[in-house]
Amino acid sequence: MKIKDVRLTPLFSKFKTPYVWAMGKNFGATTILVEIETDVGVVGFGETAPTMTSPDAIYTLLKTAKSVLLEQPITQIADLMKQLFTRNFGHHYASQSHPRIGNIAFAGVELALWDALGKSVGLPVHALLGGKIHDTVSFMGFVQGETTEEVTGHARQLVQDGFEVIYLKAGHTNDKDLANVEAVRKAIGNKRLRIDPNEAWDLMEAQVMLQKLAKYDLEMVEQPVSAIAGVPALKALKQSCSIPIAADQSVFTSEEAHAMCVSGAPSLLTVGLHETGGILGFRRVAAIAKVFDINVCIHGVWETGITTCASIQAASGVPNMDDGNQIMWQLLEEDIVESPDLTPISGKISVMSTLGLGFILNEDAVGRAAEAYNKKKASDEI
Ligand SMILES: [Mg+2]
Structure with missing residues (x-):
């Protein structure tokens, strides 16, 4: 071969x-x-x-x-x-x-x-990786839209589609973020809500914003401050904030995962196959997080269903998987994966038992x- x-x-x-x-x-x-x-x-x-x-x-x-x-x-x-x-x-x-x-x-x-x-x-x-310990992998409903009306409407639709975790981009203007979170919280009732400001806030801005957002019962805020600022910035935020923090852009490598986990700052690592160099790298990061009792949440980049299938193969054998993982193929006008159907049912996709990564192009x-x-x-x- x-x-x-x-x-x-x-x-x-x-x-x-x-x-x-x-x-x-x-x-x-x-x-x-x-x-x-x-x-x-x-x-x-x-x-x-x-x-x-x-x-x-x-x-x-x-x-x-x-x-x-x-x-x-x-x-x-x-x-x-x-x-x-x-x-x-x-x-x-x-x-x-x-x-x-x-x-x-x-x-x-x-x-x-x-x-x-x-x-x-x-x-x-x-x-080939030791078998699966999960039959399904769970995903969040990823809210899209530009205006508050658009994101609210989409969030409502995602709840109707069966998603338990709703995930909203933030880091626009502070006023817009506050309006979006308030409106989406109202639209989704008591479903779990996570936000991702994508490093847009400086430390004090993040502290102030998270104080203001605390009343909306956020389950997690993802990488609110610059990844270049590294562990100290997330650690400082953690000390002044009751909302659990996820590290995203801060973690690509095993060494970065270890430094982040040992700091005590993150409650979750959001990381995907592209940051870690593939399935083996992802598994190494997940194993490090497990030592600290931290879950990993597969996160996407702009990708197709190929990455969705590969992510599911990787995640199926990881004990400390989160249940609000991310997929991106649904954002495309046309995906290049023909089968299986990768539409989550009640937020879940079954682990494929077909050969290889499990898809037909x-x-x-x-x-x-x-x-x-x-x-x-x-x-x-x-
Ligand atoms: Mg992110």
């Missing part, structure tokens, strides 16, 4: 509605489809999601995968990933200067390797997304 070919296809998928968050407004997701073909004709699929980084830069890094992986055994995933990082970031595998960017770039390769290996040996990926949709990328690239919009 050796690797015969590695193919990369940049894709662009438009959002159904503009994605409105603390960093502005975005209109679609650029991803890079990674295909790894073995010498017996098995093809594994993964995706890299360069969200907030240059797709061109990430594509350049990804192109090195072919020379590293060709003729190598598909069974050696950990070693192949080590070689990929060494080739790009250092002469010795333990010394790599850009772990975050490396994780973002190469997560798609890792996912494709797992998909190819699972299909090659006739097993779902979770079985819609080749026509892939073609349309590739065409959309080329069109945007030609008009210099990417």
Whole structure:
């Protein structure tokens, strides 16, 4: 089972509605489809999601995968990933200067390797990782919209769809955040409410805002202050705030997870496969959090159903999974996964027992997304 070919296809998928968050407004997701073909004709699929980084830069890094992986055994995933990082970031595998960017770039390769290996040996990926301990993975209802009326209407719909956890972007203006939270709380009754200001607040602003928001019974606030400010800022906020805090942008690597957990600041880590470099990296972060009795909440970037399926495979064997995980495929006008249906039922998706990562791609949709990328690239919009 050796690797015969590695193919990369940049894709662009438009959002159904503009994605409105603390960093502005975005209109679609650029991803890079990674295909790894073995010498017996098995093809594994993964995706890299360069969200907030240059797709061109990430594509350049990804192109090195072919020379590293060709003729190598598909069974050696950990070693192949080590070689990929060494080739790009250092002469010795333990010394790599850009772990975050490396994780973002190469997560798609890792996912494709797992998909190819699972299909090659006739097993779902979770079985290769030690099996599942959950039959379903639970997700939050992710509120979209620009105006207070729009977010309130969507939040109400998400409750009707069966979601128990409602998740709202914040970090706009303070007045708008206060109005949105008040209106959404009213709309969702006693459902659990989480907010994500995406690092928009400085420490004092976060302290003041969270005092004002406390009456709306927030279950969690996610990364309210800059991740660059690191552990001290979240720790200082924790000391003055009764609302549980989640660390998001602060944690990509195992070392960052350990430093954050040991500080006592976060009650939850929100982290996904793209930040951690794939399934193995995610599992390492989850294991560190478990030592501190902290749950991990899978978080998405701008991605397709490929990442949803891979996330479910990864999460199914993790004991300390949260029940308000995030998916993003539903934001796209057209997803590239044809089956299974990834619509949560009462907020839950069943763990797939089909081979590999467990999905079948819609080749026509892939073609349309590739065409959309080329069109945007030609008009210099990417
Ligand atoms: Mg976040």
